[in-house]
Amino acid sequence: MRMLYHLPLSPQSRQVRLVLGEKRLPCELKTERVWERRDDFLAMNPAGDVPVLTEENGMVIPNAGVICEYLEEAYPDTPLMGRTLRDRVEVRRLVAWFNEKFAAEVTRNLLGEKVDKRLSGRGLPDGQALRAGYANMRFHLDYIGWLAETRAWLAGPSLSVADFAAAAHLSCLDFIGDIDWKKSPAAKDWYARVKSRPSFRSLLGDRITGFAPPDHYADLDF
Amino acid sequence: MRMLYHLPLSPQSRQVRLVLGEKRLPCELKTERVWERRDDFLAMNPAGDVPVLTEENGMVIPNAGVICEYLEEAYPDTPLMGRTLRDRVEVRRLVAWFNEKFAAEVTRNLLGEKVDKRLSGRGLPDGQALRAGYANMRFHLDYIGWLAETRAWLAGPSLSVADFAAAAHLSCLDFIGDIDWKKSPAAKDWYARVKSRPSFRSLLGDRITGFAPPDHYADLDF
Structure with a gap:
């Protein structure tokens, strides 16, 4: 298996x-x-x-x-990396954006401080990191909102790994209640579309001892 | 152009x-x-x-x-990512190893502290970071040496992007005199082979104001 x-x-x-x-x-x-x-x-x-x-x-x-x-x-049957050279560059650019830049500027500062530190017994969150994380998140949500307003999906006309890279980070931050969706309606609308896909269901069912997600976390109509 | x-x-x-x-x-x-x-x-x-x-x-x-x-x-004519699925996984695994793990554990601590900080006017190197960088480098050089001893090139029988990712980091650290090649003869032997390729020549000619590479930096027989 x-x-x-x-x-x-x-x-x-x-x-x-x-x-x-x-x-x-x-x-x-x-x-x-x-x-x-x-x-x-x-x-x-x-x-x-x-x-x-x-x-x-x-x-x-x-x-x-x-x-x-x-x-x-x-398993190329359901292509998720774009078809043309240009499409594939844009998908990979955004995947790198979320897994490198968003990860360093937002995820590490919030999820890293609040969750990873606690799970691995490395102490309390650092206030300066949290403040930086929240400040950076506003910029990133604006960018996601801008992409979502100008394209059908984040990297272009087709759903791609870029959407899942972004949604994966946001879903973890949403689990710990760190996303204020009111700040970016366009990002929220895009996230609602990704979140309602069947592939998302198993993520919404995750429970982690010691952490309780906010009420809207698993709600498709949040 | x-x-x-x-x-x-x-x-x-x-x-x-x-x-x-x-x-x-x-x-x-x-x-x-x-x-x-x-x-x-x-x-x-x-x-x-x-x-x-x-x-x-x-x-x-x-x-x-x-x-x-x-x-x-x-430009697939000179393939550098491996041919089979297994080969391609190993090439990409090592590229990620060097650009994520080696970068965070070695490059950022040494090159980041000594060069990036100076070029961008962000102050003096942090002693703790330098010590961590040198300690981590020993482990990484051993790993490169082990790969080089068990395979023709780092990711397997063919020269690949994995070799260039690794050599790119090492060449920058070598430029600032931070590699003690005596510590890992197998890594040195592999690096000498990569360094003698025509594609490497332009790197060896780089000069950066305020930094003088050690004598062996551009020497193919170091």
């Missing part, structure tokens, strides 16, 4: 779960407490982080970016 | 220069002082970082990872 080593509040893991769902590839989920640095897991992925996908044929594929490129090549 | 907006000591820029060289794609280099946040540059790449490649047909491609995937799809 295909298996994904993941963490429920890892945006990179959620991105892969969404892409697997869209491509209708069944997959068993296995929670990996990466901070315990389990030997067998490090042997599979020396980088020590999630997600890691394993296939029935023995292939081991770590890293959300690597997994999504692999899934697109191995 | 194809143009690459770059910085001489940006490993991601160097990675793209090496891939362009291997694929024999002529390209004009344009130094972009990213810390000045030039409006025209931000309009091309809102992320504000180098490298950014522009093609004669008007395409604008930012981000080393995005550029390398684009070049492989647009």
